[in-house]
Structures are given as structure tokens and as C-alpha cells.
Amino acid sequence: MTSTDQLPTPAVSIQGMQKFYGSFHALKNIDLTVEKGEKLVICGPSGSGKSTMIRCINRLEEHDGGRITVLGTELNDDVGNIDGIRREVGMVFQHFNLFPHMTVLENCVLAPMLVRKIPRAQAEAAAMRYLEKVRIPEQARKYPGQLSGGQQQRVAIARSLCMEPEILLFDEPTSALDPEMIAEVLDVMVSLASDGMTMICVTHEMGFARRVADRVIFMDAGEIVEMADPETFFGDPKNERTKKFLSQILGH
Amino acid sequence: MSDPSLASPPAPPGRLIDLRRRYFRTPVQAAISLACLGLLAWLAWGVLNWAVFSAEFSADASPETCRAGAGACWTVIAQRWRIILFGLYPYDEQWRSALACVVVVAMIVLSCLPSFWSGLRLAAVWVLGTAAFYILMKGGIFGLRQIGEDQWGGLALTLFIFVATCLIGFPLSIVFALMRRSKLPVISHGIGLVIDAVRSLPLLSILFAFAVVVPFMLPDFLQGGRLYRVICGAALFFAAYQAEIIRGGLQGVARGQEEAAMSLGMSYRHRVGKILLPQAMRNALPATINQFVISFKETSLVIVVGFFEILASGNAAYGTGEWTFAYREVYAFIALIYFTFVFSLSRYGAYLERRMAVGTR
Numbered sequence: 062m063t064s065t066d067q068l069p070t071p072a073v074s075i076q077g078m079q080k081f082y083g084s085f086h087a088l089k090n091i092d093l094t095v096e097k098g099e100k101l102v103i104c105g106p107s108g109s110g111k112s113t114m115i116r117c118i119n120r121l122e123e124h125d126g127g128r129i130t131v132l133g134t135e136l137n138d139d140v141g142n143i144d145g146i147r148r149e150v151g152m153v154f155q156h157f158n159l160f161p162h163m164t165v166l167e168n169c170v171l172a173p174m175l176v177r178k179i180p181r182a183q184a185e186a187a188a189m190r191y192l193e194k195v196r197i198p199e200q201a202r203k204y205p206g207q208l209s210g211g212q213q214q215r216v217a218i219a220r221s222l223c224m225e226p227e228i229l230l231f232d233e234p235t236s237a238l239d240p241e242m243i244a245e246v247l248d249v250m251v252s253l254a255s256d257g258m259t260m261i262c263v264t265h266e267m268g269f270a271r272r273v274a275d276r277v278i279f280m281d282a283g284e285i286v287e288m289a290d291p292e293t294f295f296g297d298p299k300n301e302r303t304k305k306f307l308s309q310i311l312g313h
Numbered sequence: 314m315s316d317p318s319l320a321s322p323p324a325p326p327g328r329l330i331d332l333r334r335r336y337f338r339t340p341v342q343a344a345i346s347l348a349c350l351g352l353l354a355w356l357a358w359g360v361l362n363w364a365v366f367s368a369e370f371s372a373d374a375s376p377e378t379c380r381a382g383a384g385a386c387w388t389v390i391a392q393r394w395r396i397i398l399f400g401l402y403p404y405d406e407q408w409r410s411a412l413a414c415v416v417v418v419a420m421i422v423l424s425c426l427p428s429f430w431s432g433l434r435l436a437a438v439w440v441l442g443t444a445a446f447y448i449l450m451k452g453g454i455f456g457l458r459q460i461g462e463d464q465w466g467g468l469a470l471t472l473f474i475f476v477a478t479c480l481i482g483f484p485l486s487i488v489f490a491l492m493r494r495s496k497l498p499v500i501s502h503g504i505g506l507v508i509d510a511v512r513s514l515p516l517l518s519i520l521f522a523f524a525v526v527v528p529f530m531l532p533d534f535l536q537g538g539r540l541y542r543v544i545c546g547a548a549l550f551f552a553a554y555q556a557e558i559i560r561g562g563l564q565g566v567a568r569g570q571e572e573a574a575m576s577l578g579m580s581y582r583h584r585v586g587k588i589l590l591p592q593a594m595r596n597a598l599p600a601t602i603n604q605f606v607i608s609f610k611e612t613s614l615v616i617v618v619g620f621f622e623i624l625a626s627g628n629a630a631y632g633t634g635e636w637t638f639a640y641r642e643v644y645a646f647i648a649l650i651y652f653t654f655v656f657s658l659s660r661y662g663a664y665l666e667r668r669m670a671v672g673t674r
Contacts, residue, residue, distance in 0.1 A: 158573035
């Protein structure tokens with residue numbers, strides 16, 4: 062964990078969070094604190110609630126119990142709070158969700174111009190800077206449909222970065238990609254991590270977790286089953302379910 | 314072995330060979346093709362013979378000589394076109410009605426140009442266009458004689474009803490479609506009920522209700538003229554159908570689109586205006602053009618509440634004793650006018666589809 066001299070506000074603090082879909086108990090009593098600058102990797106079998114959990118952090122899902130505090134602001138029904146938090150929390154989706162009717166550059170400058178009221182010239186300059194960071198500036202004038210999956214996901218990362226968020230959430234960013242494109246996206250994520258971005262990543266890329274994560278969380282059936290630094294997590298998992306899961310995804 | 318990368322695609326067959334392959338492959342096929350060709354030629358001859366070769370084109374032929382001829386009598390159009398285009402509008406003032414038509418057409422054309430697609434420009438075009446139309450038609454200022462809506466007629470009335478219906482109905486349909494997606498059941502179910510109620514009634518009965526029944530229900534100052542009540546009824550009908558078309562378009566937008574916009578902190582207004590509606594309208598475009606076309610033709614129904622739009626004016630044009638035999642020519646002329654407008658509309662729709670296809674694979 063990172064430590065700082067002043068009393069730090071955690072990036073995300075979740076206490077006793079509950080989430081139901083009808084009568085299905087999707088998240089059970091989640092407690093989790095993520096410090097600023099920390100890189101957290103969340104893994105677990107499908108349906109274990111990992112995506113739901115990070116989608117609660119920017120309120121794409123509403124939690125039904127407990128407290129979620131993001132950058133010192135509690136998430137409740139206050140729409141102003143929610144919009145404020147969403148400005149500071151970027152999200153990268155499994156299916157990229159780029160806006161297909163706009164060019165790459167327009168995708169990147171739209172929210173900064175509308176939400177942060179940044180003038181177009183300045184927003185475009187920033188967008189080109191981030192497109193260079195994800196190594197795709199030459200595609201700025203193209204439409205998303207003309208790009209490969211890996212290129213689209215890198216544009217999606219650049220689009221999030223253009224809002225200059227404090228926290229980036231990744232919801233299985235490489236799961237929809239062809240194998241040869243996974244590396245180019247992971248490389249970008251590694252370079253972001255080295256810049257000190259607070260990252261919460263739902264992913265099954267265990268190589269990435271080992272290399273970048275400060276902590277790895279294993280979730281199953283709506284609970285956090287195990288939480289440890291990567292060395293302990295992969296080298297000496299305590300829980301039987303974790304061991305089984307790791308043997309399944311690392312076994313071949 | 315030759316290099317496979319040097320292989321070229323097969324050359325397309327010549328026109329004649331292609332025709333023979335498609336239509337004359339076997340004797341039976343050849344017979345069917347020839348029979349169909351003969352039938353088409355016979356029909357074409359019949360139409361051309363009536364409309365051109367045996368037709369009377371002289372502008373001042375008398376009804377009697379015209380009637381005696383074997384073909385069409387276009388004299389009726391030459392003599393009665395003012396009634397068809399302007400209806401009961403006073404003869405001396407018909408230039409105003411003609412100019413008003415030009416204004417409406419210009420308004421439609423300008424709104425169709427992509428360079429005018431900003432809220433401010435469209436609003437300016439519509440406000441100025443509508444004001445110009447109204448002043449020209451109604452008069453009462455600038456030394457123009459005042460002419461009541463009851464005397465409006467013909468093409469100007471048809472165009473006015475169509476444009477006003479769309480200008481009111483289209484924004485209303487977007488509001489309806491968005492309300493139908495509301496998370497509050499009171500709103501989504503309430504508007505659903507309204508849409509279903511309007512859709513389950515024939516347009517005729519809605520026009521009747523707005524023209525005849527509404528005056529009994531509303532205080533005088535809320536009634537407005539009969540023409541405007543009828544337009545409101547038509548706009549409501551348009552909105553109910555168009556709302557469902559837009560809702561269909563919205564359903565075609567991936568859920569992730571709105572989530573992505575939310576995660577970027579965009580407000581509801583921006584999410585709807587910049588992300589959802591542009592994509593939904595693209596999905597809904599073919600059905601939307603269809604709805605505009607239907608609405609244009611449905612303007613002819615206002616005859617039942619006593620307005621002489623172009624079709625009703627056409628009836629009047631041949632309905633004066635001496636020209637009653639020439640109804641075919643009048644209807645052909647009106648059909649040509651409808652066709653001109655509707656065909657332009659559908660070609661514009663095709664252009665929009667091509668334009669909007671940019672960026673989709």
C-alpha cells in the first residue's frame with residue numbers, strides 16, 4: 062500500500078455494501094478501501110459480482126445498502142454528487158462503447174468540452190496528447206468502426222484520460238479482444254500505472270496483475286474471498302476457492 | 314504454376330450476354346419474357362396515346378371539342394389550374410398564395426441542408442418562414458387585404474398543414490419517446506396510454522374531434538381557429554406514431570453508449586442530445602421518412618372538416634358542369650404534384666441514409 066505523510070482521503074471507501082437484483086443477493090457486505098495511486102486487480106469467476114462492484118463506484122449500478130465514498134464524497138441520491146464523482150472517475154468498458162457517429166477526436170473532446178467547458182482548441186490539443194500516449198494519434202480523424210478492437214480500446218482509454226480523472230475503472234478491458242491485440246492494450250495500462258494513476262481493474266490477465274497490482278482481490282458469489290499482494294496471492298493463496306480458480310485459469 | 318496473387322477478378326459479361334442469361338435462358342423463359350414485354354409495350358402505348366398522341370393541348374379549346382377528342386383534354390388544366398393550386402383564395406390575391414408556396418418550399422429545402430442543422434439556424438428559418446407565410450396568406454398588414462383561413466386552399470393549404478404538422482409533431486414525438494423511457498412509471502405508463510389511445514383512433518375521427526368537439530370543451534380563448542385545431546390534431550397523430558419510431562431507434566442504440574456517456578460525467582441533456590438521439594435517428598431514418606410521406610398524403614383528409622386542400626380543390630376544378638368529364642386529367646395533374654413532393658422527400662431520405670452511413674462499417 063502507498064503511504065503519504067498527510068492524512069490521505071482514500072480514493073474509494075466501501076463499507077458494508079449490499080446489492081440485490083430482485084431477490085438475488087449480488088454483493089454481500091463488501092468492505093474495501095482503495096488509496097490514491099493504488100492499483101487494484103479484481104478477479105473471480107463470471108457472475109461473482111466483480112463488474113457489479115466497480116459499476117457501483119461510479120453509480121452505473123445503485124447499491125442497496127452500506128456506504129460508498131469516492132474521493133471524500135458519499136454516493137447517494139444527490140444527482141450533483143453523482144455527476145461530480147463521474148467527472149473524476151473514468152471507466153473503460155469491455156466493449157469499448159466508443160460513440161460510433163463521431164470521429165476518434167470528437168469522441169475524445171466531447172465530454173471535456175461539454176462537462177468541463179474546455180474550449181475546443183485546448184480540448185483537441187489535450188486529446189492529441191492522450192492519443193499519442195496510447196500510441197494512436199494517426200487515427201484521430203477516423204471513425205471507431207474503421208479501427209481494430211485493440212485500437213478502439215486504446216481510444217476508449219484516451220477518451221477517459223481526456224477528462225483527467227483521479228481514478229480509472231477497467232471492466233474486463235481485454236476480454237472482447239483477439240489475442241494478438243491484448244498486449245497493446247495491456248502495455249498502455251502498464252504505462253498508466255507507472256504514471257501513478259489510481260486503477261481498479263477487473264481482469265483475468267494474471268501477468269498484468271503480477272506486474273502492476275499493489276493488491277489482488279478474488280471474488281466469488283458476491284463476496285471478497287481473498288485479498289493480498291500479488292506475490293502472496295499467486296504464491297500462497299489461503300482460500301480453497303482461490304486455489305481452485307487460480308489452478309483453472311493458470312493451469313494451461 | 315502461375316502466381317495466384319496475379320489472378321484478376323472475372324470480367325463482367327457484356328450487356329447483351331447478361332440480358333440473354335437473365336431473361337432468355339430457356340425457351341419457356343424466353344416466351345414469358347416476350348409476353349411480359351408485349352404487355353408492357355401495350356400498356357405504355359395506351360397511356361402515351363391517351364396522354365400525348367391523341368391529347369388536346371390547346372389552352373383555349375372549348376369543352377365540347379375537347380370532349381369529342383379521343384385522348385386526354387389538358388385544356389382543363391390550362392383553364393382551371395388556379396383553382397387546383399389556390400382553391401377559394403380570392404383571384405386577385407392569388408400571387409400571395411403562390412409566393413407563400415414558394416416560401417414553404419424554401420423553408421423545407423433550407424431545413425434539409427446539413428449546413429442549416431443548428432438549433433439557432435433552424436429556428437430562424439422556421440420562425441421567419443412561418444411568419445412570412447402567415448403574413449402573405451392572411452394579410453391584414455402592409456396593405457395586404459385580410460383573407461380568412463376559411464378561404465385558404467389548394468397547394469398552399471396542403472403545404473402549410475404538412476409543414477405545421479411536422480414542426481409541431483416532430484419535437485412532440487421526441488418528447489413522447491423520451492417520456493416513454495422514463496424511470497418513473499407514472500410518466501412512462503401515462504404517455505404509453507396516450508400514444509396507444511391516439512394510435513387506436515382513425516385520423517378522421519381525431520380531426521373531427523379537434524375541429525368540432527374541442528370548441529365545446531375549451532374556453533374561447535384556448536380554442537384558436539379551426540384550421541389550427543385541425544393541425545394540432547394531425548400533429549398529435551403524427552407524434553404518436555413518430556414517437557414509437559424513435560423509441561424503436563433508441564432501442565437499437567447499445568446500452569453501453571449511455572453508460573459510456575454517464576461515466577464521462579455527461580448530463581441527461583447531453584447524453585440524449587449528443588449520444589442517444591443522433592444514433593436513434595439514424596436507426597429510425599427509413600421509418601421516419603415513411604411517416605413524413607404518409608403525413609403529406611394524409612393532409613387530404615382535412616376535406617372532411619371543410620378545408621379545400623389540393624385534392625378537394627381539384628374536385629372543384631372539374632366539378633363545374635362543363636368540365637365534369639375531365640376528372641382523369643385533373644387527378645393525373647394532382648397525382649403529378651403529389652409525386653413531385655413525395656418523390657423528392659424519399660430521394661432526400663436516401664441521401665440522408667448515405668450521408669449518415671459514414672463511420673459504420
